[in-house]
Amino acid sequence: MGCGATCWQVLVCVTFCCTLVFVNAEDPYRFFTWNVTYGDIYPLGVKQQGILINGQFPGPDIYSVTNNNLIINVYNSLPEPFLISWNGVQQRRNSYEDGVYGTTCPIPPGKNFTYILQVKDQIGSFYYYPSLAFHKAAGGFGGIRILSRPLIPVPFPEPADDFTVLIGDWYKANHTALKAILDRGHKLPLPDGILVNGRGPNQTYFTFQPGKTYRLRISNVGLQHSLNFRIQGHKMKLVEVEGTHTLQTTYSSLDVHVGQSYSVLVTADQTAQDYYIAVSTRFTTKILTTTAILHYSNSAKKVSGPIPGGPTTEIDWSLNQARSIRTNLTASGPRPNPQGSYHYGMINLTRTIKLESSAAQVNGKQRYAVNSVSFVPADTPLKIADYFKIGGVFRVGSMPDYPTGKKMYLDTSVMGADFRAFVEIVFQNHENIVQSWHINGYSFWVVGMDGGVWTPASRNQYNLRDAVSRCTTQVYPKSWTAIYIALDNVGMWNIRTEFWARQYLGQQFYMRVYSPVESPRDEYPIPKNALLCGRAIGRRTRPL
Template structure:
């Protein structure tokens, strides 16, 4: 017990020193999470998950190295968790907010997340991570701003706008999750910041942004949907891509940009057209729509001196089935090697041009029938959640009785589909190559909590060692979510320098919920490397440790 108190005192001392050295702030937030039948974007009532009465939820606006404390009151009728999509949680997977790291927040109770946005900048999101709740909302934007001492590689814009776009279902999320099967679930609408498309209904609001001619604006654009990638554009306006998920990019000018599920971008838009109103549009990829379809998200860019409402046809975009357009654009998203990002060192200081890989992990995402039940699988293993979070089991009983590293093969596919608690070991402070192989005819999107990875390659068909000849090892962009095209592969390099238990998953909600995920245990027995933070004082216990809240001070639970 005393040793734990000592660790807590050391951790608090560390936070105090951090605040003193970086002029970081403590950001205290209180969230009341509830279900509201009156906030839905459709004409019919449906449960929408709100935070403090808002849908989408409130902005978390932080600066590099700030400490964020979010006290979540769960007023739903079922357990919930929040995860911080792209926030790296340095040395602290205790705060990751997924089923493998945290006990759920029970209905009628609260729990406080505490994390540091350590050495990060950029555009991110948060959302509920369990019980299919993301389908009903609960998501919101996160900004991590540069410290004053770090130069931003573009002039300060006139204003910044958070723009969350995603597909939406009119069905109750509980009904959807109970009826998931092999059929492709087509959403009912595409939303902009929780609002229905322009022209959908006079009784429902649409999204609009007001700009002044001659000024430049930053749009922080995120795909918060569950299944559709989309192509985004603004009528008669070009956009300059400057950042994605914490990395400043080479500044390229585009007419439109593809954004895949779970991804975020920053684009600069200059109001350089005639005073008027213009369509803001997002259309789904790999799906046919018409201009008047509710599956086309439509908003308005409104000039302050506009004398004419938006009208006419929508701005044209690429063929939604043109994979080559999307792949070529993805290859053009590259790291800005001279930008300082969160640290004074240029991003190009950290590169993969001559790294030594310790391991190659090949992950085949597919689908299977297991015991007459439709499931998604990785290397023919469909993940199942144990009643005890992996992180608790790993810390207190070395995983005994909950999981065993190695059940999931990392470079082959099991001969037949099975259920499993998939945990792979990752060598601490070594480089790993991860190949995501998409065996299906639909788009996929993979995310790794706790890290940014270098996106070094995309390709068609089956990956092989020969595929490395096509890699970009000079300036691959670093991000935490990457798309995998139908029948193709995507490769990332990742340096596993962040100890903990980290979730690696499909960002497509159905695939994630039905088993396309695993955990990476990053550990080093050497006492010298930086170690993960100790458990928080407010640690929740569950599973083999009982459904209790740990008392103040050191929890030293025994299996019960």
């Protein structure tokens, strides 16, 4: 790429003309131009090298409506390669645009790349983040909101306003220093603090009008810790989880595990003053806490009193809350039909996969694995190699369906899967930490979770009626979580831990969902503007 503005406009126009056969011409387009740079930030009072998008930390929100086409032109002004991925955006039939190294070539320094996304049949609250190296520890993330189309009913009145709330643990050290620690084969220390929208204690304000109700879209964009979110003197009504309208249960505090997103409604129904918004770590020996401010527009008093306390290490409390989050079966989703019209519990399973995480030393360095395989990136993105049929980059079947008991080893692990299969996946956690798992390209039903070791008898306690559908799920210490997933999206999809140091050191793999028909009805062709790298250099995409 790397052309100027005029060249880029011509390229986009040509691309649109050539791709209208694949997207509905009636669906609106939204255009974004982003410049990614380094800049000084001081989120915890210490100067750091942050990743800015158009000079902002965090980056700008992406505002969209179901089925919108998002044209995002990203200029990489960093001195190293860069990629952005879109947490929760399913990239229907189009994993080429997913923005992880297994699917997309990095944007070289000084060049640009235009992502062409469609938020097909989606609503909800998500976020984007930088996926290469350890860039996520420097920023480059921001919120994504996908609103329902005007004619689709939403199961709650329109709020007075809609706020993005990005929470996450944070290090004072630069991302380059953190990456160097991992590259030397060592573990990272505990994070230094927690940020709310990129700022430290009492630096972020949300202004409410008395008597009105507001929507908060809360995403944990941090690096490892589960966080508890609460508001002094106020209740939160949960209404949406990662694209699913939920039963509208009221909570005084909410556990948000790393990588997860929730929408809550909060009503300004208390005395006119300022109130603490408290965010603290869960399941840690040292509790990190930060605060933001809920400010009433007619406030007569600054924030005061003790910071509201929350749960700390109680696992059962969190487990019970997780089980209480259920799908609203009568509400519409992105389409007018009720969310409960798809009876996932009545579909026959075609396959069971059990994924077991582990930590060990390999060649004297710390590594993490799934089913004993610690992922190492190939020299060419897997999806690109698959398209051009470049041999020797990866092997389908290098990720086993079950734990093997083998000693941990390194491989570019890829699991094969059939298009339209209906699969049960069990995440088994033998460790003493809470884990969080994400699957790109999909939402799945979280049908069960409990302590101990999963067995076939565990299916007796599955929720086969109104389990929440989402894209990121937690697995508690010495516990299991089971999901059902309909593999209806052809492509190469990343399955990973959201514990970012573990992801970087191998606790991830790719699932190749394959259709032998190779029809554009099942999967779009490679984008004409796709960047080519590794062994794909010198090859051609499709002619413009």
